[in-house]
Structures are given as structure tokens and as C-alpha cells.
Amino acid sequence: MALFKKVGIVGVGLIGGSLALAIKKYKVAQEVIGIVRRKKTVKEALRQKIVDIASRDLRLLKDVDLVILATPVSTIKEIAPSVSKIVKKDCILTDVGSTKKEIVLKLEKLFHNYIGSHPLAGSQNAGLNFADADIFKSSLCIITPTRKTPPEVIRKITVFWNKIGAKVSLISPSLHDKILSYTSHLPHLVAFALMELIPSNYLNYSATGLRDTTRIALSSPELWRDIFISNRKEILTSLREFGNKLYTLEKLLSQRDVKSLYLFLKKAQRKRSKLL
């Protein structure tokens, strides 16, 4: 038996579209309804058979068992109140935003059966055309229960992510935002800053190193502006600490401190080699 009867996905882009495909492929629900903003996406989502029903009308969510908000972070916060007026009382709700504290604080006031999710999957690409049922395979999904989250919601959402291939880790919303500020938000900020800095006419003189390091600067500016603003407190902390590391390197170079420089690089390389 399917875990859910009807699932509604709000926002059918890279993640929302991939979720829709995965839900169908792994038979997690009988029916998937996609709510999108643009007329064009309604057509495209149906043409590519990504969802069973596509519409711009939120009211189609009135009898679904699970709603997944898969829009950019700022839209999740904006759209949640309208969704809360439509869904059934026992409907389970989650979102896939890359920041959690702000979203969870707002959404758990609106929904009884809410839990935040953050699948660590996806890429720099955006949009429906990159949707793929298997992007969650072998990935990690962080879910962020609080004291208010009903145990049954934790259980069902865990099973949901497992069924489409993701391992699940439970972390509080604040710790999630702290950790991700280091492992994802800061690296994105750094990649954008590197690209902003490097003179365009120098770019021909680069190799795979620069390309890999700045691949994530291809990510959507809208999406990442939202993430940076939403998690700005934690990011400001990790950014300042990163500035201190750069200052250390600056001192080591100015002072020609070959030995300490080597130890700094060696420590970083050793840590990186643990990251497969």
C-alpha cells in the first residue's frame, strides 16, 4: 500500500519535480498534484508527465494527505498561510528549504502536523527540465523536529524520505542552520565572491580547479539571496571566522612562514581527504 493517497507539491522545479518523479517511481503515493506559479509550467509538467495534475490553484490541495513546499525559501514563508487555510486538519506538511529556523518557527504555528526537511541533493541547475527521480538516492535528508512535532509525523516523513532513497538525520532547526552555514552557505558565498572578483579577461587562463571551485556560483541568484538572508546570523558568524583564516594565511605569506603555512595546508588536506 502506498504511504500516502494524494501528495501535493508546491513548486515544481528541480527539487519539486524530482520529488514528484520519485514519488511515482517508488509508489509512495497514488496521486501527485503539482501547484505551480506559471501557466507555462502547468503545461510543461503535464507534458513531461512529472505530475498527475498540475494547476496554479492552491485549492487543489484541499484533500491531499501530504503537502511538500518546494519553492525558494522566501516563497515558502509567503505561501504557507494560504496553504494552511486550504488543507485538511490531519494533512502532513513539510518543506525542502535550505534554511530551517525561520521557516520552522513560522510553519509550526500554522500547521499541527508540520516538520521541516532539507534534502542535501540537487545541483547548480534549476528548473523542471533537470528533474530526476533518483537525485535523492544515497543522499542525506535532514529533518528538523521540535518539541511540538507529533512523533507520528517524524515517523511518516522519515519513511517517506527513505522510500525515495535518502538516509534521514534528525537535527534541531538551529543546529541545522549552524552546520549548513559552514558546509553549504559559506562555500556558496565564497564561490560567488571569487567569481565576482576575478577579472573577466583573466578567465581564459584557468583550468579545472577554478571551474570546480566556482561551479556552485552557477546557482540561482534568487534562490541563494533568499537562503543568505534567511540564515544571515549564522552565515555572518562563519563568514567572520573564514575571514580570520584568510587573515592567518595573509600573515603567514607576509612573514614567509613556510613551516606554519605547510601545517595549515596539510591539516586542510587531511580533513578534505575524509570527505569522499
Add this chain to the structure above:
Amino acid sequence: MALFKKVGIVGVGLIGGSLALAIKKYKVAQEVIGIVRRKKTVKEALRQKIVDIASRDLRLLKDVDLVILATPVSTIKEIAPSVSKIVKKDCILTDVGSTKKEIVLKLEKLFHNYIGSHPLAGSQNAGLNFADADIFKSSLCIITPTRKTPPEVIRKITVFWNKIGAKVSLISPSLHDKILSYTSHLPHLVAFALMELIPSNYLNYSATGLRDTTRIALSSPELWRDIFISNRKEILTSLREFGNKLYTLEKLLSQRDVKSLYLFLKKAQRKRSKLL
């Protein structure tokens, strides 16, 4: 007819070994002699048929037509005087160091027929076992002639790199070091600094973004310590400019300046999209 009769390669690691294989594959020389530091590498280079002759004795370079110094940057400077006492007067000499100003300054005093090279190829991997005849295919090699470089040396070294698949760009040693401080050295420094900063217990909560951004932090600390020290003046400049960009981002986040933040990210993304 082969471009050279005998070629000597000092340092048979990733780049030196790949050069040896490419020279044989594309018949650029009749014979390749590899000079290495360790006994083990002599055996390994011969067993893997990477060179025709492998030895720890520099005197084997006495009758070669081209010497390529393919050791780390600091070793290039250390070993050059000994090489200059051995080679024929008309022997052409180049090196593949990632920094050029310091090396060119020293080496063109020692050799009449010297020109600096910097193939923008390779990877984070080091050593003979990663050698591959085709890493130069479709890559760019910067060569750095000065007023002292004989035109015939420029011509022959250009043909040499072309024959093994690389396009060649002529740039002065100082401009090379300035450009590469932005497109290669700073990104490496940043990747090492990111890894040094991120707490080890956070690393499990990361995705491909962090992995790509910090892949180059897997690079050899010895090699990169040398490069950073050799080009420290230019790197200190680009590092300070990068610090200013981060400071700009810090201000935009603190002030919640959503619009300017978006424009910053958009500019970076647009520039990155030109980098294929």
C-alpha cells in the same frame, strides 16, 4: 622526423610522467630520459614504461636536446644550477612550474636557450601513477618569453606543446603570475582555508557543492606551499581584494540589503556562466 632527438625530464610525477608518455605517444622525441629523486621511482618509471631510461644521476642529461624541469617550484630553483653545468650549450630548457617570475629570473641567467612554461593541466592527484599521455589535449599552456628569449626557442617550444595537444599562449612572467594569482592560486588558498575552518563533525552534513568547491584542497601541501611562497606578492594582493569582497557581502547581509545582494550574486553567476 621527431622534433627532438633526446629529451630529459627532471621529476617524473603527474606532469613529468604525463609529458614523458605524451612525447612517446606523439613521437616528439626519439628517446626520453627521466631523472628522479627516489630509487623506487626509477624502478616504477621503467616498469610502467613511462621513460626509456630512468636514473637518479643528472649527468645523463649531458647530450639531450631538451630538458624539462617538472619538479615542485622550489626544487626547480634548487636543481637548475647543477643542470646548467651538465647540459650541452645549445640544449633548450623549460620548466612547468605554476609560478614564473621568480623562476624565469633565475633560470634565464643560467641557460641561454631557456623559456618558462606553465601547462594549465593536471589535477589534485600527484605522482607517477596518475600519469596520462592525454592530459594536455585541448588544454592551454602559457609560455613566458622575455626580451632575452631566442625566437627559435619560442618557436620550438610552441611546436612542442602543440604536438602533445596544447594550445599555447605567450604572456610575460609578471603578467602570468598576476593572472594566475586570481584564477588558480587564490582559489586554492580559499579551498584550503574553507577546509581548515569547517568543523570535522559537520562534514557529514554536506553535499556535492562542498565537495567540488574544496576538491583542490586535496592537492599536495608541499607543492602548494611552494607556489604560494613563490608568488606571495601577487597572491597577497588578490587575497586582500577577495577579503574586501567578503566584507562587502558581510555588510549587505548585516544591513539586509536584499537588492544589492541579488545584484552581486547575479553578476558573479553571469561571469561564471561564461566559463565553460
